[in-house]
Amino acid sequence: MSGEFFFAGSELRAGLLAAHPGIAHGFGTRDGASPEGTLTTVKQIHSTRVVDAATILRQEVIEGDALVTNRPGLAVAVKTADCFPILLADPVAHVVAAIHAGWRGTAAGIVTSTIERIRELYGSEPRDILAAIGPGIEACCFEVGPEVAREFAHWDRRLYCTTTKEMVDLAAANAHQLADSGVPRNNIAHAGLCTADRTDLFFSFRKERDRAGRMVSWIALRPDTTTGQ
Numbered sequence: 001m002s003g004e005f006f007f008a009g010s011e012l013r014a015g016l017l018a019a020h021p022g023i024a025h026g027f028g029t030r031d032g033a034s035p036e037g038t039l040t041t042v043k044q045i046h047s048t049r050v051v052d053a054a055t056i057l058r059q060e061v062i063e064g065d066a067l068v069t070n071r072p073g074l075a076v077a078v079k080t081a082d083c084f085p086i087l088l089a090d091p092v093a094h095v096v097a098a099i100h101a102g103w104r105g106t107a108a109g110i111v112t113s114t115i116e117r118i119r120e121l122y123g124s125e126p127r128d129i130l131a132a133i134g135p136g137i138e139a140c141c142f143e144v145g146p147e148v149a150r151e152f153a154h155w156d157r158r159l160y161c162t163t164t165k166e167m168v169d170l171a172a173a174n175a176h177q178l179a180d181s182g183v184p185r186n187n188i189a190h191a192g193l194c195t196a197d198r199t200d201l202f203f204s205f206r207k208e209r210d211r212a213g214r215m216v217s218w219i220a221l222r223p224d225t226t227t228g229q
């Protein structure tokens, strides 16, 4: 995995996405001033349901956990507090995606489903996909019961340790899904900032429960990038 992350105002950005002038994105923080209202979202249900954002009508509430689009200027977004926001961009096929990956979605393969969908819909090749795994609850703080740990046993033994506690590494599980789908390791960036440890910066549902707000992470193709091609 590679790629630095940096703060830009109230947002966190991934260098690997920011390096592409045709892509705009941001991972929300506690102070997130993301332009809600201009963003397309879904009602998140911890599923593997991938929604083509262009099919959502104004005011319509659609359930799902990933949004994809190839429409320039249409920003797709997910809301999180411990779950992982994952942003994908394919600068070749001109497609972006925003994914909400909590433990249920991760175990069920939301990332794999999203990549399959953008291949089907837009002919995206995994080798061209850039992926940024934003701030979420890291393995240091994600202690789970045996029923949750069991969901991850098939991914990789490294995903949880059984010394005294069972800790699930959701970021690693999602990175595995990206790599297994054919996304090159060098195209995968991981913020590595734990929301539960850094409540000065991020909301954490585990730490704050009902007081936790939600961070909005979004991505869009800039409207001017497809002209002249």
Ligand SMILES: [Zn+2]
Pocket: 137, 138, 139, 140, 141, 142, 194, 195, 196, 197
């Ligand atoms: Zn932590």
